[in-house]
Amino acid sequence: MITLASTPSAGQTWLSWFLVAAAVLVSGLLLAGPALRRRSPAAWWLLLGFPVTCLRVARTWRPLMAGCGLAVSRKAALTVVSGLLAHGAPPPHPRVPRRGGMRPTAHGFWFPVRLLPGQTPEDFVKAASAMAHDWRVHAVRVTTAEPGVVRVTATALDPLRQPRVPRQRGTGPLLRVVVGVLESGAPWVVDLRKIPHWLIVGATRSGKSTLINALVAGFAPQPVALVGIDCKGGMELSLYERRLSALATDRAQAVKLLAALMDLTSARMEVCRAARVRNIWGLPDEERPVPVVVIVDEIAELFLVANRSEKDEAQAAATGLVRLAQLGAALGVYLVVAGQRVGSDLGPGVTALRAQLGGRVCHRVTDSGTAEMALGDLNPDALEAAQTIPPDQAGTAVLASADGWERARSHLVPEERAEEIAAMYAHLTPYLPGLADAVGEPADGTAVHIERLDRDA
Numbered sequence: 001m002i003t004l005a006s007t008p009s010a011g012q013t014w015l016s017w018f019l020v021a022a023a024v025l026v027s028g029l030l031l032a033g034p035a036l037r038r039r040s041p042a043a044w045w046l047l048l049g050f051p052v053t054c055l056r057v058a059r060t061w062r063p064l065m066a067g068c069g070l071a072v073s074r075k076a077a078l079t080v081v082s083g084l085l086a087h088g089a090p091p092p093h094p095r096v097p098r099r100g101g102m103r104p105t106a107h108g109f110w111f112p113v114r115l116l117p118g119q120t121p122e123d124f125v126k127a128a129s130a131m132a133h134d135w136r137v138h139a140v141r142v143t144t145a146e147p148g149v150v151r152v153t154a155t156a157l158d159p160l161r162q163p164r165v166p167r168q169r170g171t172g173p174l175l176r177v178v179v180g181v182l183e184s185g186a187p188w189v190v191d192l193r194k195i196p197h198w199l200i201v202g203a204t205r206s207g208k209s210t211l212i213n214a215l216v217a218g219f220a221p222q223p224v225a226l227v228g229i230d231c232k233g234g235m236e237l238s239l240y241e242r243r244l245s246a247l248a249t250d251r252a253q254a255v256k257l258l259a260a261l262m263d264l265t266s267a268r269m270e271v272c273r274a275a276r277v278r279n280i281w282g283l284p285d286e287e288r289p290v291p292v293v294v295i296v297d298e299i300a301e302l303f304l305v306a307n308r309s310e311k312d313e314a315q316a317a318a319t320g321l322v323r324l325a326q327l328g329a330a331l332g333v334y335l336v337v338a339g340q341r342v343g344s345d346l347g348p349g350v351t352a353l354r355a356q357l358g359g360r361v362c363h364r365v366t367d368s369g370t371a372e373m374a375l376g377d378l379n380p381d382a383l384e385a386a387q388t389i390p391p392d393q394a395g396t397a398v399l400a401s402a403d404g405w406e407r408a409r410s411h412l413v414p415e416e417r418a419e420e421i422a423a424m425y426a427h428l429t430p431y432l433p434g435l436a437d438a439v440g441e442p443a444d445g446t447a448v449h450i451e452r453l454d455r456d457a
């Protein structure tokens with residue numbers, strides 16, 4: 001008689017387990033090998049930390065859900081029936097939300113969870129801190145993946161502690177710059193084609209200038225015009241003057257520069273209307289005007305009023321910025337506005353401007369009003385995260401947009417490096433006569449000025 005199936009002996013079972021474990025170890029080594037050679041913490045996490053954490057999550061899931069009030073007791077009727085049948089046996093375990101398989105990431109893992117009837121994603125958001133403590137990971141975030149399913153993402157290693165600056169390959173896509181790293185380990189990208197205007201806030205020494213350095217260093221090699229408004233006498237932005245098409249260093253100049261920028265957008269509007277397109281990106285390549293990135297350092301200097309005589313000027317600056325933000329995106333004018341303290345006390349223009357600045361970056365702040373201004377209207381739950389940024393982690397910020405929020409840290413680009421890059425690409429500085437005239441750039445000019453005129457001709 002032929003036996004089709006036989007029960008494996010204990011020796012055979014151990015052998016197959018051993019082979020599976022060896023295969024997992026070898027494939028793990030192959031996957032993580034290159035990173036291990038670079039002594040990357042992410043590789044060690046994948047090889048050793050992830051399997052241990054998988055076991056920990058599996059072991060603690062049920063008690064964790066029960067402890068956080070996320071377990072649901074079985075239906076009363078079922079409990080009665082099971083009690084009758086089992087003659088006094090202990091009642092069945094409460095139901096806990098079903099957890100999907102754990103997927104590793106470079107710095108942690110994620111898995112989906114199906115909600116039980118009556119549960120909402122907010123119930124899980126409240127339990128995130130308990131999950132992080134139970135699993136001994138750096139942080140846990142809960143987001144809604146689809147109706148009825150939340151995504152639990154854990155970060156085991158804090159990628160913001162020592163962010164790696166990636167090797168720069170070429171200039172990258174137009175108006176898109178990698179300025180740092182996100183908490184998920186992914187690059188932090190500022191893409192002005194997606195989010196055209198940005199508000200960057202932070203207390204002194206929190207990392208605002210370093211982020212602006214990263215932006216200038218990223219945009220300098222691209223075919224874009226950079227324009228600066230730095231009413232602190234140009235102390236910050238004048239370092240990059242050779243790559244700036246115009247720089248206003250006081251409020252009077254800023255008002256004229258903003259008016260010139262409005263004229264530029266009006267002229268572009270005419271061009272688009274004549275070509276029957278809705279924005280400059282609809283124009284043929286050879287007719288498309290150069291994109292203009294306007295960097296405003298210290299917005300309070302533009303808005304604050306010390307006496308009556310300054311009121312009109314501040315009002316004109318506020319109106320200019322708000323109008324530019326309203327019209328600029330379609331016409332290739334983008335705003336990056338930075339400030340130490342941004343509150344409603346700067347005047348009604350600030351709230352109107354904020355509404356137009358869709359990208360928000362909130363570094364460590366010393367007053368809750370500034371964090372509220374930067375994040376409160378988009379993501380109120382990000383406020384707490386912004387207020388807990390430690391002072392020894394300069395450059396760390398909470399990013400918010402209509403899509404959600406996350407923590408990130410900029411790459412440390414020192415001003416000397418940004419200045420060097422700006423000088424290296426000075427020959428790419430477009431000459432925009434209206435803007436140069438507004439800030440009174442000398443007509444005779446330097447070598448750079450002549451070079452710009454030549455190129456333009």
Ligand SMILES: Nc1ncnc2c1ncn2[C@@H]1O[C@H](COP(=O)(O)OP(=O)(O)OP(=O)(O)O)[C@@H](O)[C@H]1O
Pocket residue numbers: 202203204205206207208209210211340394395396409410411412
């Ligand atoms: N991303 C970063 N990584 C590491 N260190 C950073 C980072 N950003 C800033 N720093 C450190 O913090 C210091 C202060 O940063 P920065 O000058 O950008 O602050 P700031 O907010 O512009 O201050 P202020 O408002 O006084 O000009 C820097 O000299 C640098 O040493």
